[in-house]
Amino acid sequence: MNTSTLRKWRHKLHEIIYEADTPLGKAFDIVLLVLIILSVVFVMLESVPKIDAKYHDLLNIGEWIITIFFTIEYIARIITVKRPTNYIFSFYGIIDLLSTIPLYLSMILTGSNYLLTVRSLRLLRIFRILKITRYIGEATRLRRAMLLSRPKILVFLFTVVIIAIIAGTIMYLVEGEESGFTSIPHSVYWCIVTLTTVGYGDISPITPLGQFIASVIMIMGYGIIAVPTGIVTAEYGRASQDVQHNTQACPGCGIGGHKDNARFCFKCGEELNPEELTM
């Protein structure tokens, strides 16, 4: 097995793991998608006392099979990428690692409950696989509209928080502890529950004045909700123009989002798969 064969083989593997343009690449992504969803379903079922009592061993075995697959995949990703450190410290590299290690750690550390959340982070990997679907264009457009709207929405949410703090303080003074408004932070929590129109009803005003102020807050929240919508609508309209559908990933650092006519990675300068262009 000379270097050329090895390189070609590594190249092939890169294409399967990182891209979705070939039948094998698509098949790999679908298998991965199913395993990710299964592993999250297992985590969820394990937390249900009744189901865990009955199928504990089965879930455990399933967990191990998936973890081993994820381990192999993680290693394969490192091998096939030309600049492994770039991949390892990228967003998806960290998510991939976090998806794999919790089970290993749980053998060392007992009662490490918080690994649960880490395991559910596996779901974030789905966003990477989404490139196989026809929805990539939509997702890109959505993400772009959200990025464009971000500063405005932050200013808006910031205003909402300030309103919640001031209104929460007023309600704390008006209603007092008997109505459940036991402290200002608690009052602010109630105010956010009301402004966002969630309305649990765990705390609710009892005094007439409190109910009047609450009504004003609600109507305000009702009028305010229009603002982010207006923003996103305007930005979404702008973002709908040009979106790229290319699923190519850099063989050097594994990053995606290259232009259709790109020949070199925009991040690490590695040449993008030339075969694909001739194919």
Added chain:
Amino acid sequence: MNTSTLRKWRHKLHEIIYEADTPLGKAFDIVLLVLIILSVVFVMLESVPKIDAKYHDLLNIGEWIITIFFTIEYIARIITVKRPTNYIFSFYGIIDLLSTIPLYLSMILTGSNYLLTVRSLRLLRIFRILKITRYIGEATRLRRAMLLSRPKILVFLFTVVIIAIIAGTIMYLVEGEESGFTSIPHSVYWCIVTLTTVGYGDISPITPLGQFIASVIMIMGYGIIAVPTGIVTAEYGRASQDVQHNTQACPGCGIGGHKDNARFCFKCGEELNPEELTM
């Protein structure tokens, strides 16, 4: 009665049952509309213990009259259509069958509670009759805007579900079983209730940290709700251009949605009612 008369008679019946351009067709649709609504009201009233105890026989008789009418109508639809199998296996063909058989089945199978839901599916038939109203243009435009928005809204709802699973897992760890967050699926359910701003209050966070995280989830949900709105608004604007108001249905396969100047069915190629054109 020669073949020509039979054909003409069948043709006439087809026009009454499937279309709404003639006075008789309109009258038929209105009778059908009233019967559908009545039959659903009967199903609903039957489920109220007090009313059922008092008027059981009356409701039963009403049910039977409507079912017999539906049976006759279903047979008539099969007879007057040139390609009955096309109709029988179409969406509305199946709905029509499902609207008719539950009562017959309930005589054979006792305690078949689930036929109830099937009976309430009758309501879907209303959408077919809607062509008699002046709202058809609106409905078409709405449906088109929704179809155009579907991929984007799916990506969006998918993101919401992922957020709900991750946030639900975190809340399960933070709040624990004392606050009602008894398992991850239950926590995810709570998270969806909160993100969508429904907020039943059957489960609500008690610890300060849980309330803080819940506040973040709520404000996030408040900001996120803007996204589908922006999408639909943009798509609705695009879909508002050209919509057709024709109520003609193919005598061959019963399909609707033909262009105003169409002479042949776009699906089965059958010639559309020529009389209508000369009339």
Added chain:
Amino acid sequence: MNTSTLRKWRHKLHEIIYEADTPLGKAFDIVLLVLIILSVVFVMLESVPKIDAKYHDLLNIGEWIITIFFTIEYIARIITVKRPTNYIFSFYGIIDLLSTIPLYLSMILTGSNYLLTVRSLRLLRIFRILKITRYIGEATRLRRAMLLSRPKILVFLFTVVIIAIIAGTIMYLVEGEESGFTSIPHSVYWCIVTLTTVGYGDISPITPLGQFIASVIMIMGYGIIAVPTGIVTAEYGRASQDVQHNTQACPGCGIGGHKDNARFCFKCGEELNPEELTM
């Protein structure tokens, strides 16, 4: 006092009562506005047991003063209009009558509780007076956008009701009576509470399957809420073009909404105030 003086005097009175272009007309509208709000506040306060016990006589006297003023105003409206019957049977004519008679009726009929609602209908009169404000243009534009959106919103709400009935039937079968889903109408009520994201929590699903279906309904409701918003946004954009600011009312039948250059009432053909044109 000859006929000419009487006619002029009647004309003057018409201008004061029906229009807001003159200082006296404006003053009259403001007095009326205050009295309408006061009368509704009185009705509300009367229903609070504590306040009624304390200030019953005071509220009663206030009620009588307002009623007498309304009576005089109602008679003046009939006198100054050229075609009284047109006014009496118009929308605002009926509202004006309903605003006046409840107190008189309450003397004859004792315990006539339902006159309360009638009295609160007085608030609808505010919409007539709104012409004095600078908001008339806005209100007109809003009303027009709503009228344009009406057929679409009706189709939409109709779809929501059908979804609620089908989903309500399913939940009735899934959850059963122990969870509070005691009948299909009750289940449909719960489903509307959920779809509209109100979420009282008086009924909420308990079984895992019920909670799963509820989650689907909520996410659906969350996606669906975007539709009317998109519609209204599109229609509002169209309705924003040309709006008229004329406050003139027909001296014949009292109807408003005339074009700026209108010389005759579009409803009864009466000539509109010629003085105003020369003034």
Added chain:
Amino acid sequence: MNTSTLRKWRHKLHEIIYEADTPLGKAFDIVLLVLIILSVVFVMLESVPKIDAKYHDLLNIGEWIITIFFTIEYIARIITVKRPTNYIFSFYGIIDLLSTIPLYLSMILTGSNYLLTVRSLRLLRIFRILKITRYIGEATRLRRAMLLSRPKILVFLFTVVIIAIIAGTIMYLVEGEESGFTSIPHSVYWCIVTLTTVGYGDISPITPLGQFIASVIMIMGYGIIAVPTGIVTAEYGRASQDVQHNTQACPGCGIGGHKDNARFCFKCGEELNPEELTM
């Protein structure tokens, strides 16, 4: 120290306190931002019984340090502005004073609980400092869109209140006191809770008729919420055109919002910092 030096020094101080174009001005604003947030956090923590019992002295000392800083800042603002009275009676001048005095007052007046709310008003000062961030353009655009939408939103909210009063009165008659609808104001409160889709569940209809009317109100609220969104979207689109990013404040009266090429204050005519132009 001659007058020229004093003037130059005062000028420098003005630039630091009122503007954010120089490094020192930016640093000052960041320190102020941190102190404002800290002071509000202190107020909130003080209201939590457990935390107050433990860290009362610490919170008290922190409060005093911040108050002394605010006092010095307030005096500095008065000194460096050429027309102090303009500043003192401006919106931010009053907020600055209110941010400073509560602690001094609390020494004189004991049990003056309501100073709490005044202290939380400090948060409003954040909006002034926001000019240091890159979000100023967004905030300006948002504020402009909201100002443009205000009359329409007021008309809309006004309509909502009228609907709430009429529907509330009807529900009071239908449900009565047993269901918690104890008075009309209470019923109106419930109606606002429902229309705005908050839905606490502290009061909810029990009778079938009440639940039916409630369903109508909810669906109405669901359809109505689209209106303000449509308005804001339209206005936001218009307001997105031209926004200025200048952080310069007038040395005469402290007002901001000057055009980029402005040489004189648009309010008091004072010459704007000429150095800045040459720098």
